[in-house]
Amino acid sequence: MAYTVPRPKLTFAEKIYLPSIIAGLAITFKHLKRMLAGQTKVAMQYPEEKWDKNLPEHYRGAPTLVMDEHGRERCVACQLCEFICPPRAITIIPGELPAESKFAKVEKYPEEFEIDMIRCIYCGLCEEVCPEQAIFLRKDYAITGTSRAEMVNDKKKLYELGGVMDGLVNKWNPLK
Amino acid sequence: MAWSAGKTLFLIFLVVLPMVSYTVYAERRVSALIQDRIGPNRTGFPISLLGFKKDISPILGGLGQPIADAVKFLLKEDFVPAHVNKPYFWLAPCLAMIPAIVTLSAIPFGSELFGTKLVVADINVGLLFMFAISSVSVYGIVLAGWSSNSKYPFLGGIRSSSQMISYELGMGLSAVPVLLICSTTSLTKIVDYQVANGWLLAPFMNGSLSFPEVLLWIPAFIAFVTFTISMFAETNRLPFDLPESETELVAGYHTEYSSMKFALFFLGEYTAMIAGSALTVVLFFGGWHIPFLPTGAQHWFWGLCSIAAFFAKVAALLFIFIWVRWTLPRFRFDQLMRIGWYYLFEIALVNIFLTAGILAFVK
Numbered sequence: 001m002a003y004t005v006p007r008p009k010l011t012f013a014e015k016i017y018l019p020s021i022i023a024g025l026a027i028t029f030k031h032l033k034r035m036l037a038g039q040t041k042v043a044m045q046y047p048e049e050k051w052d053k054n055l056p057e058h059y060r061g062a063p064t065l066v067m068d069e070h071g072r073e074r075c076v077a078c079q080l081c082e083f084i085c086p087p088r089a090i091t092i093i094p095g096e097l098p099a100e101s102k103f104a105k106v107e108k109y110p111e112e113f114e115i116d117m118i119r120c121i122y123c124g125l126c127e128e129v130c131p132e133q134a135i136f137l138r139k140d141y142a143i144t145g146t147s148r149a150e151m152v153n154d155k156k157k158l159y160e161l162g163g164v165m166d167g168l169v170n171k172w173n174p175l176k
Numbered sequence: 177m178a179w180s181a182g183k184t185l186f187l188i189f190l191v192v193l194p195m196v197s198y199t200v201y202a203e204r205r206v207s208a209l210i211q212d213r214i215g216p217n218r219t220g221f222p223i224s225l226l227g228f229k230k231d232i233s234p235i236l237g238g239l240g241q242p243i244a245d246a247v248k249f250l251l252k253e254d255f256v257p258a259h260v261n262k263p264y265f266w267l268a269p270c271l272a273m274i275p276a277i278v279t280l281s282a283i284p285f286g287s288e289l290f291g292t293k294l295v296v297a298d299i300n301v302g303l304l305f306m307f308a309i310s311s312v313s314v315y316g317i318v319l320a321g322w323s324s325n326s327k328y329p330f331l332g333g334i335r336s337s338s339q340m341i342s343y344e345l346g347m348g349l350s351a352v353p354v355l356l357i358c359s360t361t362s363l364t365k366i367v368d369y370q371v372a373n374g375w376l377l378a379p380f381m382n383g384s385l386s387f388p389e390v391l392l393w394i395p396a397f398i399a400f401v402t403f404t405i406s407m408f409a410e411t412n413r414l415p416f417d418l419p420e421s422e423t424e425l426v427a428g429y430h431t432e433y434s435s436m437k438f439a440l441f442f443l444g445e446y447t448a449m450i451a452g453s454a455l456t457v458v459l460f461f462g463g464w465h466i467p468f469l470p471t472g473a474q475h476w477f478w479g480l481c482s483i484a485a486f487f488a489k490v491a492a493l494l495f496i497f498i499w500v501r502w503t504l505p506r507f508r509f510d511q512l513m514r515i516g517w518y519y520l521f522e523i524a525l526v527n528i529f530l531t532a533g534i535l536a537f538v539k
Binding site for chain 1: 206209210211212213214401499500502504
């Protein structure tokens, strides 16, 4: 059996429709006024206002290499990060330390260390796997370039971005 | 001769065309503010190219947007589909733009400047002229819809013609009370009447308020409401923008148009909006009259002030156009027809008798 949907009974004010229009206009004007008075929260105005201050502690930006407080590189070229990297963005060419070094024949060092930022997926596995706490995901997020070659961060660039991470570094950051 | 050419050039190139493009800009900014957004605020004027030290974009941000838009429209490919009826396809954008500009010629946009009346064509049937020419603009839309030879523009064109014809009646009839009160069809004389006796919607604007004026305010107000509603429908503005309702008809009658041809429809629509607002200002808000200040007949300074006052009033009405657009949803087509034929037409008709009765009673 057909069911008739009961239609709402409209009052006179609703029927002539003009009061509803006025009410609607009042609502939109309220929004306009609040915007003009700066009371409405709007999206970040990006190029003038950057994310930098607003990023959370656990943000995973560009992966970088860091030095210790004495300015020595932490990386020993064990290549664990290269092997775990899911998109294979990391390329390391390990090298022997010179014979006069105290750690010659004990440790290696990276002759070349490249991270291809086109491939990187910012998963943070390299940071997790690094036994020497040498690679960290920093907060750089606006990574741009005009060519593929430009998007590959070499060792120099990686240290530039990473800087110094001194003191005791929390390996297992609870925030990450 | 020189004066009238000067007035025409002033009105079209220095006032109306910039006003049209900045109405589009205002539309985008106001809609953004109403929807809690910011809107176009980036395009400034690259005056550093001209040798200045800095661009002035942050404060005046976005004010260069209409110029960028115009350049974009001019540089885009003007694509004419193979299936269109070419002569009419080319004619339609012109017919959308020209009537809208021509209607402006009868509008008195200021009192006097150095002894010249500030109206391009001071014709004694100004109001009828406005109605006649503005109804020609329906041909632009109908031709566009028909010559595009495609289903959605065609539906848009049909909708537009039926809508414009329906609301033409309501608009014409709702202006009749004004003619009865002012007993003239010349737009300059209507303004002169309002300067002497107070605006139709604000009879106290000449400094005095008499009993007949209060009585006549009632039909004037009804006429104003019906006139404004029909004006919305005539200019295809929301809530009556069925000819180009994006959600149903892609873009309505100008679906097949591109580049500057499309822009002409766009400009024509906004010019019609300005002409409509100007007519409303002339009929109900005292035209260029600034209450309690001398007119342009005394000094040229007051003449300039009257021009400014007129366009300030027009701008205020344009803001209301935009405000209403971003408040109301679109009507269904049968609702639109019902409002036009069952309510607006009848109310306007009854209002004529009401006005005539009051006039017979008070005079």
